[in-house]
Amino acid sequence: MSIKKTKRIFVCSTFRKNLFGLITLGVLCLNATLSASGLGNYVNIVEHGADPTGRINVSHLANQLIDSLNRHNGGTLFFPAGTYLSGPIFLKSNITLLTESGTEIHFSDNFDDYLPMVTSRWEGVRVKTFASPLYAIGAENIAIKGEGHFEGHGKKWWDFWYKVSREGVDSTKWQEIFKKENSALLQKNKYIPNMHHFLRPPMVMFYQCKDITIEGVSFSNPAFWTIVPTFSENITIHNITIENPGESPNTDGIDPSSCRNVRISDCHISVGDDCIVLKSGRDEDGREANVPTENITITNCTMLNGHGGVVIGSEMSGSVKRVTISNCVFEGTDRGIRLKSMRGRGGIIEDIRVSNIVMRDIVRQGIMINMRYQQTPVEELSERTPLFRRIHISDVNIIDAKEGISIYGLEERSVEQLSFNDLYIQSEKGIWGQYAHNVLFENIRLETPAQTGIQLDRCEQISIIGLQMFHPVAQTTGIDISKSGNIRIMDCFQTDAMETFLKVEEASGPVYLMNNVLPGVRKVLDSPEPEKINQLNTLK
Numbered sequence: 001m002s003i004k005k006t007k008r009i010f011v012c013s014t015f016r017k018n019l020f021g022l023i024t025l026g027v028l029c030l031n032a033t034l035s036a037s038g039l040g041n042y043v044n045i046v047e048h049g050a051d052p053t054g055r056i057n058v059s060h061l062a063n064q065l066i067d068s069l070n071r072h073n074g075g076t077l078f079f080p081a082g083t084y085l086s087g088p089i090f091l092k093s094n095i096t097l098l099t100e101s102g103t104e105i106h107f108s109d110n111f112d113d114y115l116p117m118v119t120s121r122w123e124g125v126r127v128k129t130f131a132s133p134l135y136a137i138g139a140e141n142i143a144i145k146g147e148g149h150f151e152g153h154g155k156k157w158w159d160f161w162y163k164v165s166r167e168g169v170d171s172t173k174w175q176e177i178f179k180k181e182n183s184a185l186l187q188k189n190k191y192i193p194n195m196h197h198f199l200r201p202p203m204v205m206f207y208q209c210k211d212i213t214i215e216g217v218s219f220s221n222p223a224f225w226t227i228v229p230t231f232s233e234n235i236t237i238h239n240i241t242i243e244n245p246g247e248s249p250n251t252d253g254i255d256p257s258s259c260r261n262v263r264i265s266d267c268h269i270s271v272g273d274d275c276i277v278l279k280s281g282r283d284e285d286g287r288e289a290n291v292p293t294e295n296i297t298i299t300n301c302t303m304l305n306g307h308g309g310v311v312i313g314s315e316m317s318g319s320v321k322r323v324t325i326s327n328c329v330f331e332g333t334d335r336g337i338r339l340k341s342m343r344g345r346g347g348i349i350e351d352i353r354v355s356n357i358v359m360r361d362i363v364r365q366g367i368m369i370n371m372r373y374q375q376t377p378v379e380e381l382s383e384r385t386p387l388f389r390r391i392h393i394s395d396v397n398i399i400d401a402k403e404g405i406s407i408y409g410l411e412e413r414s415v416e417q418l419s420f421n422d423l424y425i426q427s428e429k430g431i432w433g434q435y436a437h438n439v440l441f442e443n444i445r446l447e448t449p450a451q452t453g454i455q456l457d458r459c460e461q462i463s464i465i466g467l468q469m470f471h472p473v474a475q476t477t478g479i480d481i482s483k484s485g486n487i488r489i490m491d492c493f494q495t496d497a498m499e500t501f502l503k504v505e506e507a508s509g510p511v512y513l514m515n516n517v518l519p520g521v522r523k524v525l526d527s528p529e530p531e532k533i534n535q536l537n538t539l540k
Helices: 013-017 019-037 059-071 155-167 173-181 183-188 283-289
Strands: 041-044 053-057 075-079 082-086 095-099 103-107 118-122 125-129 134-137 140-146 149-151 204-207 210-215 218-220 227-230 233-238 241-243 260-265 268-270 274-278 293-299 302-304 308-312 320-331 335-340 348-370 387-408 415-434 436-447 452-457 460-465 468-470 477-482 485-490 498-505 511-514 521-526 533-536
Touching (some): 059 075, 118 204, 125 183, 274 293, 274 320, 308 348, 335 387, 436 452, 521 533
Parallel strands (some): 075 095, 095 140, 103 149, 210 233, 241 268, 260 293, 274 308, 308 335, 348 387, 436 460, 436 468, 452 477, 460 485, 477 498, 498 521, 511 533
Antiparallel strands (some): 118 125
């Protein structure tokens, strides 16, 4: 790529002998150039004294140059190929941070470099904590682009976190600063005090920003989550790579939090926690902020390792709405698609569309929809009760998973308005649903050695259309229904040998069995309440 460079005004061999003089004079030169042009400019950080060998911290210089560019309508700060040591870099409006192939920016693991503490959000709670290595607040039109790499050197942070959490350390200077900066929060918030007053910073935190682009670059080893746009809008994240060790703690990939109009595409992610996860705040603080994450597209991504491929929650108290997830591959993640919440969160997850997904070697569930992320006592309905509705999943292959689909609603509020269309599932266990209402399973191809294919407990208004099971074990029951009613089962085709097609216990309403062709089934129905089962046109 050919880029017109700003003309150097000063060239002096004595700069190499005096780093301070070099930085100061370089900034003066930049200011003179910008003042002369009156426009944003392209600035090469090495031409202004940055050490490209990684021995001298460049963050002070980078931030001076960004300030100067920002004062003159913005521009591009370019890091040419080389190795750079840096503390936090503070982006401002109309700034592009540009790297090229061979550029490596290594963030310091000296905790003091990330002081003073700044406004942030940590696991869904608004706090002041360490500055992120790449940070912006209230900025517009900011970008990180190129082919360079950002290395977080998170291990020192991880090790200190383990020490703090396991040994109960609570008196370091960083913890004392945190307590002072967050005294009012700590008096009212129940969650943050349990984090031992030491909150590792995400690698990228853009807070209350607009028009954000992150493109082409790669990231590794953050102290905490990797990319966390927060209370921000109009965000494009394209063609980036995030690779964090599988055992690294809480190293999520991309975590939009209370953001709108977000486009994530063509990314490769392998991390120690969730790969992509949509959030909107935790409990009281999230409901008080009351800013949803909405209008999200995620497409053409590959995810390896990680707790989940694409996840929504559990911090979703501000709600998550209008999301499409398409054309992605998950391999080796703990779960594929995962929606999670719990009593106390409140908020709504609604209007979610998932399509054209391929999963393989899934450690736990291919699809997990869970309103009981943590077990808590039953409550009366209130603002603390989450709501999941209008979730539609189609054209998905799940191969070599422990469980195909698991759905867990709440006793006081079921998951509602779900559909699963055209899924092929090969898993140790099949499909489980509890406290679900108005659910469609259509054209499900299921291959499992489990003794039950689909098991439903306390579910209502369920349609199972076009189910077919392959290679069931001899004693398999195709569909097992307990304490559920208003069930429609139709157009199923079962040729492989199966003991029982439908087992019904304690039906809470009618069950309709219609237009099924079941030549491989020894017994169509097993129920102590046959009067509640309406059969029509079932062929064996």
